[in-house]
Amino acid sequence: MEAVKLGKPPFVAAALRVRQLIASLAQKHLAQSAILPPPLLSEPRAHNAEVERVVNSFAVQKATAVSLTDLYRFGLEPTAAQCVRNAQFLHHELPIRFAQRVVDLKELPFGLSEHHLVQQSIGHFEDTVQKLASLKQPNVSEEEEDFACLIASVLLDHRQVPMALACALRELHKARRLSGDEQKLLDRRLDDFFMARISMRFLIEHYIASHACHEGFSGVIASACNPFEIVQQASEDVGILCRHQLGVCPEIEVIGDAWRTFRYVPSHLYFVACELLKNSVRAVVQNSEASKAGTLGAASAGGAGSDGAALPPVRAILVCGGETDQFESVSIKIEDQGGGVRRSEMDDMWSYTYTTASYNFDQDMSFPNATASLCQSGNMKSHMEDPIAGLGIGLPLSRLYARYFGGSLDLLSMEKYGMDAYLSLPHFGDDMEILPPPVAASPSQFGSCSKGRNYQAQ
Known part of the structure; x- marks a missing residue:
């Protein structure tokens, strides 16, 4: 591929x-x-x-x-x-x-x-x-x-x-x-x-x-959601953000079947892909030998480094499981050579208070009321102003987005080498949305009698 x-x-x-x-x-x-x-x-x-x-x-x-x-x-x-x-x-x-x-x-x-x-x-x-x-x-x-x-x-x-x-x-x-x-x-x-x-x-x-x-859409649900296209778009946007905030970005390779589609919510997959890719590119930039030696900035100024040529690439690999015409799930692996984390810190990665970066909250909390500003400007705050890291909630939120439709997100670290993130998304089926208890059955007008599941049991 x-x-x-x-x-x-x-x-x-x-x-x-x-x-x-x-x-x-x-x-x-x-x-x-x-x-x-x-x-x-x-x-x-x-x-x-x-x-x-x-x-x-x-x-x-x-x-x-x-x-x-x-x-x-x-x-x-x-x-x-x-x-x-x-x-x-x-x-x-x-x-x-x-x-x-x-x-x-x-x-x-x-x-x-x-x-x-x-x-x-x-x-x-x-x-x-x-x-x-x-x-x-x-x-x-x-x-x-x-x-x-x-x-x-x-x-x-x-x-x-x-x-x-x-x-x-x-x-x-x-x-x-x-x-x-x-x-x-x-x-x-x-x-x-x-x-x-x-x-x-x-x-x-x-x-x-x-x-x-x-x-091709029912509300925000795409009838033929193309995971390759979404991850590709996320990689382009994260690349722009990384170069804007860090001065350089490693190459992001998206590998897999570009034509496979399934029923899903593109915005959810896009959010998760962006968060995982942001973590990977930042880790690669900040833990690269060029960065440690202080030569990364010079390479960027010279032009070649601005494309991340001096950095190991980040790869996103997509595989669809099941039959050719009716696959059951989409698996996405995002791998980097950003140094990984210690085994003792793996559980902390899912904590809402864990982050290895800093962020100026006072500056961002000064933005005006969302409704008023959006109605005046007609668009959301530019993604160029979004932080590439430092909030501490992106990774746990990504896991929740995956679990909401019955999927999963797991991490595997090789200390001093890199991190692999494994995202698995099921085909949009007959399951109920996954909610914290207490939860009642679906109303009769929606014609479903299945029960909601406890996402924390996964």
Whole structure:
């Protein structure tokens, strides 16, 4: 199998259309409601007993895991009536899931729940529960459109939450050293929170995207997702980012069958591929002999090094398992010669407080409210401003994205040589979305009776 280079894949244009649709709906909601956007995460928030009562009334209910196949089917050609039914399900389901996230954040141990950024994140989730609870169930198309505008603005207003938690976690890590059992407890709590957050954002994005029929897509689910194209695009974007922030980037080779496709969510695979590739290229650059000898910068200035010629390449190898016309899974191996990590540190790689890099949180937390800024500019913050490392949450989040659809992500390190990451993704089948407990069966209108699985048991 030889490395192949392709043009821009269809998922890029589809993702841009979805992004623009979300921004348009959010802007319409702000104009209709004539309200100010939520405060920045650095502003204080007062306690409200009535809000707490409403949140608790939803939090005690069970979330309803949904069949992924049914979501795909109902997003293919949504009629007005189907859009209303989908909105009715989300109108019932989202307040429960958002309220449970309030409980998750309030129960974070070791003083994290009292951190001002966590408190503000709690406030955002409480505001969302209130908004959803105060909006009557949509029964006609006009009401369904208002509901879509509301949850589009919610989707954007919550974009700062991972950064806020990452900042709070870094401050906790500096203030005290957690024992092994304490770290495992914290990681389990955060796994629950972020897995549920992935599910909420997926449901909202899929519902909104299903309003606009795109060829080859059902909402945000691609009928023929090409993993080679996605990893290739991720490699190009990571290469640009690495050269911008580190001055040089090793060659990234993508090897495998360029024509194989399967039903999947391209944005999820793209996120995981980017995180794994960012880790690999940074490790190669910072642990190369040229970097240690202080000659890497000189090589870059001379031109040849700017293409990573002096660095060992990073390779992404894709293999599809099963029959030729109906494979069962996609396996992706990303290998580098970035030095690896010690065996004793392997478990720490999945911790939300582990990172080998630094990042200026104060600078990034100063970005304005996501909804307002996106509605004004029409696009997201450039990926050139995204950190190549230092947040400490990219790797554990990548594993959750893989597990959400029943996949897996594993690491194998050879100390003083390099790291191999193994990503396995199943064919998009009849399984339920994987959620933290408690979880109820899928609603009857989605026609599924299978049960959700506990992702932490994998």
